[in-house]
Structure formats: structure tokens, C-alpha cells
Amino acid sequence: MPHSDSALFDHVMEALDAFQIEIPSWGFANTGTRFGKFVQAAAASTLEEKFADAAEVNRLTGVTPTIALHVLWDLPDGIDDIPELKRLEQRYGVKAGSINPNLFQDQEYKFGSLCNPDPAIRRQALEHVLNSIEIAKQTGSRDISLWLPDGSNYPGSQSIRARIAWLEEALHAAHDALAPDQRLLIEYKPFEPAFYHTDIADWGMASHLARAAGPQARVLVDTGHHYSAQNIEQIVAWLLHTGQLGGFHFNDRRYADDDLTLGSIDPYQIFRIFHELQCAQSDGLASAGVAYMIDQSHNLKGKIEATVQTVVTAQELWLKAALIDREELTRQQQSCGIVAAEELFRGAFWTDVRPLAAAWRERRGLAASPLAALREGGYVERIALQRGGRASAVSSYA
Numbered sequence: 001m002p003h004s005d006s007a008l009f010d011h012v013m014e015a016l017d018a019f020q021i022e023i024p025s026w027g028f029a030n031t032g033t034r035f036g037k038f039v040q041a042a043a044a045s046t047l048e049e050k051f052a053d054a055a056e057v058n059r060l061t062g063v064t065p066t067i068a069l070h071v072l073w074d075l076p077d078g079i080d081d082i083p084e085l086k087r088l089e090q091r092y093g094v095k096a097g098s099i100n101p102n103l104f105q106d107q108e109y110k111f112g113s114l115c116n117p118d119p120a121i122r123r124q125a126l127e128h129v130l131n132s133i134e135i136a137k138q139t140g141s142r143d144i145s146l147w148l149p150d151g152s153n154y155p156g157s158q159s160i161r162a163r164i165a166w167l168e169e170a171l172h173a174a175h176d177a178l179a180p181d182q183r184l185l186i187e188y189k190p191f192e193p194a195f196y197h198t199d200i201a202d203w204g205m206a207s208h209l210a211r212a213a214g215p216q217a218r219v220l221v222d223t224g225h226h227y228s229a230q231n232i233e234q235i236v237a238w239l240l241h242t243g244q245l246g247g248f249h250f251n252d253r254r255y256a257d258d259d260l261t262l263g264s265i266d267p268y269q270i271f272r273i274f275h276e277l278q279c280a281q282s283d284g285l286a287s288a289g290v291a292y293m294i295d296q297s298h299n300l301k302g303k304i305e306a307t308v309q310t311v312v313t314a315q316e317l318w319l320k321a322a323l324i325d326r327e328e329l330t331r332q333q334q335s336c337g338i339v340a341a342e343e344l345f346r347g348a349f350w351t352d353v354r355p356l357a358a359a360w361r362e363r364r365g366l367a368a369s370p371l372a373a374l375r376e377g378g379y380v381e382r383i384a385l386q387r388g389g390r391a392s393a394v395s396s397y398a
């Protein structure tokens with residue numbers, strides 16, 4: 001890390017220049033818990049409204065040029081929706097990002113999608129994945145991000161091994177349909193909606209499946225998809241080492257997949273993950289293509305406010321990680337200087353980087369505080385008035 005003040009400043013500005021994050025369309029829509037939904041007047045219910053909201057977040061933060069789409073929530077007519085999508089991209093200046101198949105809401109998927117014992121349902125699920133890949137080709141999206149709800153609730157009720165084989169077969173077929181510059185991201189989750197076994201429950205299973213699928217498949221780490229004690233940065237380090245890290249769904253959690261705002265519960269966890277990513281980058285490991293995405297559901301907070309707050313928090317934690325003196329850290333690690341090494345970590349984490357983030361924004365002609373600018377600009381109030389009067393569409397899954 002540079003030592004003079006001006007070199008340090010340049011280093012920090014470059015670190016922020018290199019950071020972008022994708023926001024999810026479903027973060028702007030009304031979602032809820034399994035007990036009910038709290039409807040917000042400003043929530044988006046059409047694809048156009050989601051694009052408008054994403055554009056507002058990008059205008060304020062300057063680092064969210066793409067929006068993740070869930071096929072059946074955003075493009076229910078599939079390929080036929082692409083012309084409208086292109087119009088929205090033009091109009092709002094944000095582009096479609098990762099394409100997420102929906103394998104969790106149709107009645108047929110009650111006992112699983114790609115792992116369903118019924119071959120006709122497995123075929124239907126695969127067709128949906130293939131359609132999603134085709135959509136991604138037409139939107140120019142590099143990543144197809146696959147999450148399956150598949151699993152079972154009772155011991156003995158399903159053959160775990162038979163389902164592994166079905167999954168390998170389906171993912172291999174999906175991989176065959178990828179264009180050379182596309183990637184299949186395989187997301188794991190330990191439980192929910194299934195409560196006994198989940199077919200892709202952890203990073204080891206996802207890593208095996210990615211290998212079985214083919215060279216363009218990678219693992220996606222959703223920070224909310226781990227048991228409480230798990231060391232997520234170690235998983236990240238392993239995936240970086242093996243070249244299998246494809247991307248992230250960032251959020252925070254206290255108990256399970258809570259979908260809370262990034263850094264709201266444990267910012268140190270995200271800082272440690274960012275440190276692994278930046279270390280890998282400076283060691284020349286192929287971490288450049290790793291996709292940073294947000295996957296959150298804002299039931300109580302205002303959706304645009306929560307998204308802006310998340311992006312700003314991500315930038316601050318990224319900056320803090322950039323402040324670690326990595327050369328000195330390597331020396332301390334090598335000589336087993338435990339306290340000195342830990343203090344380098346802690347010192348960077350406890351630095352107030354908000355003035356630096358504000359300086360970076362000002363250099364780019366952005367508002368120093370995107371949250372304050374959102375409030376002052378009145379966007380949320382305007383859309384609440386426009387949208388509030390009519391019945392809002394509610395996503396069927398939260």
C-alpha cells in the first residue's frame with residue numbers, strides 16, 4: 001500500500017473506481033414474509049418502474065449500471081418481452097444484468113424442479129433454464145444465475161443420490177447451450193424451502209456440480225446462505241484458489257436467509273470477504289470476472305432508500321478493505337505476528353472512510369451523500385403518488 005498521503009488518496013480512489021455492484025429488480029417490488037406482505041405505495045410493479053428505480057439508484061451512486069432480472073417476474077412472456085426490455089435500457093440508461101430462472105413457483109415444482117422424480121417435470125424445468133439462457137443471449141447478459149429450491153422435508157422420502165445424477169445431467173445440458181462468453185452460476189443454500197435435505201446445500205456440492213456441468217460454470221455465494229458459525233471468507237478463498245468463484249449475492253442475516261441490508265448485522269464479515277477478493281486481485285488470481293450482486297428483500301424499509309444505503313455501505317466496506325497494508329500484512333503473517341497482523345485488519349476496519357467516499361463522489365460529479373440527495377430530490381414521494389393509487393403486483397416469493 002502507498003505510504004504518502006497523496007499516493008494513499010490515489011490508491012483509495014482507484015479502489016472505488018474498480019467497484020461496481022448489480023441491483024436486483026425484485027428489491028424494488030412488494031415482497032413479504034410467509035406470514036404476509038406489507039405493501040408500499042412506492043413499490044414497483046412493472047418492469048418499467050423497476051428500470052426507473054434502478055436508474056435513480058445509478059444516478060445517485062454511479063456504480064449500479066445493471067439490474068438483475070428474474071425471468072418469470074420480469075419477462076413473463078420470455079423472448080417476446082425483449083423488445084420492451086431494450087426500449088427500457090435505452091430510456092433509463094441501465095442494462096439487464098444476470099438472468100435468473102424461476103424454478104420455484106409453479107405447482108409442478110412441489111417435489112422439485114431439475115431434481116423432480118418425474119422426468120416430464122425435470123424436462124419442463126430444463127426447458128425453462130434453456131429459455132433463460134436464450135433470453136440472456138438476446139439481452140447480452142453474461143451470467144445465468146441458477147438457484148433451485150429442490151429438496152425434501154422428510155428422511156427417506158427421496159433418493160438423495162438419484163437426484164444428484166439428475167442434477168448433473170441437467171446442468172451439463174444447460175452448459176451445452178451457453179455461448180462461449182456466458183457463464184452458469186450455481187447458487188447453494190442450506191435449507192428453505194426444503195427443511196430436511198436441499199439438493200445444492202453448500203459450496204462443496206455447488207463446486208462439484210459446476211465442475212460436472214463444464215468449464216463455464218462457477219459457484220455463486222449468497223452471504224445469507226450459510227449456517228451462523230460458517231467462515232464465509234474461507235469458502236471465498238477456496239473458490240478463488242480453485243478458480244470457481246463466479247459471483248456473490250450480498251445481503252446480511254442474523255438467523256438464516258434474512259435478506260437484510262448488507263453490513264447491517266455484521267459489517268466485519270463483508271470486510272473480510274472483500275479483503276480476500278482484493279488480495280486475490282493483487283496476487284493476479286482470476287477474480288476480475290467475479291460478479292457482485294445484491295440479493296435483498298426490503299419489507300420494512302423504503303426500497304430505493306434501502307438499495308442506496310446498501311450500495312453506499314458496500315463501497316465503504318470495499319474502501320476499508322483497500323486500506324489494509326497488504327505488504328506489511330504478508331510480513332506479519334510470515335513471521336506469525338498475530339497481534340500486529342490483526343491490528344492491521346482492525347485498524348483498516350475502524351477507519352472512518354466516509355469522507356474518502358464523499359471525495360470520490362465529488363470527483364465524479366455525484367452528490368457526496370446519495371441518501372441525502374435521494375431525500376432532497378423527492379423521487380420516492382413522486383412515485384408514491386403516481387403508483388400508490390393502484391393495486392400493486394406482489395412477487396410470489398420473498
Ligand code: PSV
Pocket residue numbers: 026100147187189222249257295398
Ligand atoms: C433464494 O433464497 C435466493 O437467494 C435466490 O438467489 C433467488 O434468486 C432469490 O433468493 C430471490 O429473492
Ligand code: MN
Pocket residue numbers: 147187222249295
Ligand atoms: Mn440469492
